[in-house]
Amino acid sequence: MWEWLAGLVWLMGILAVLGAVLGADERENFMPLMKLAVLIYILGLISLLPGS
């Protein structure tokens, strides 16, 4: 669980920096892509579950 949480912290940190680089308006456009990255990461958690 800790590896997964550490990975999530890294991902969100990268997204926060990316959001600051893009600015408020551009961030709005890129948000679906950022959410997709989080979705893929959460799917990775499901694949860690036993039996999947």
Added chain:
Amino acid sequence: MWELIAAVSGPPIRLFVLIVVLSAAALAADFLVPQFREWTRLFLLVSAGAAAMGPAIDAVRMMDGLIGKMTVLFLGIYPVLAAGMAAAGGALSLINWNPAVFLFVQGAVVIGGKWMVPLLIASFILDYLSRLVPEIPFARISEMIRVTLLGAISVIIACYSLFITATGAMAWSSGSALAEPLKALLRQHVPLVGSFITDTMGVVGKYSSGMAPIAGSYLIVALLVTSLSPVIYVLLTAFLYKWIAALSEPFAHEDLAGLFDDIGKTLFVLCGIMLIVAFAIFYTAVLSIVLIKVIAGAG
């Protein structure tokens, strides 16, 4: 008591001073270079957020250390205690003692350490990430973790009450006129865990009123204060976070105030877990005293 309050309030007060300084710097930066507002917010959240986690993680670490020590202590003491109480038949007739209680107390403490504390740390991290990128929130997951933990704590405390009521001939006899308004006050004004505190007070009260003639009132009071001091420590820390959130709301970034509020909420749940451990310490100490009394009486 004052030493405890001073020890608890020191780190949050330093944190509040830091928040004031960082917020002033961020406000000045926002005014002078408004085009870097996003970066200012990010730096503020990273620096203040990292500082804010300090006292909260300290409280969790204290809890983790306490649970580790208690688990080892209980593993060592319970077989001796169980064998001694079974051998000294007087103890069984004295408190209608049930050996399953030991298994339950040990299980509750282990569950607290293995599952509840890591989940609580995950809840802290998810709250922080929700504030860092507000468009991708994890608020519901961390709320779900808190609600699940509160449910588990309530079940464990209810089981404690059941064990005492089903097996003990103890009755709450002392100071009920004073205790009832106090319980109502706590239940209404301590967020999230107020009812647990009053339930635990009731259970400990039932037990201690029955034990007082055997163990002595002063000893019972000393045991209560000792076992409940970690709970008071965490409760005070949680309230201080709530206070920092309230005081910094007018001038600090709204995400920062929200983060403090969330940390306060999570610490109230930690307080509930602390109650389970406090009860285990109290219960074990009282049973040891009963055993020693019975053996001394028999000898």
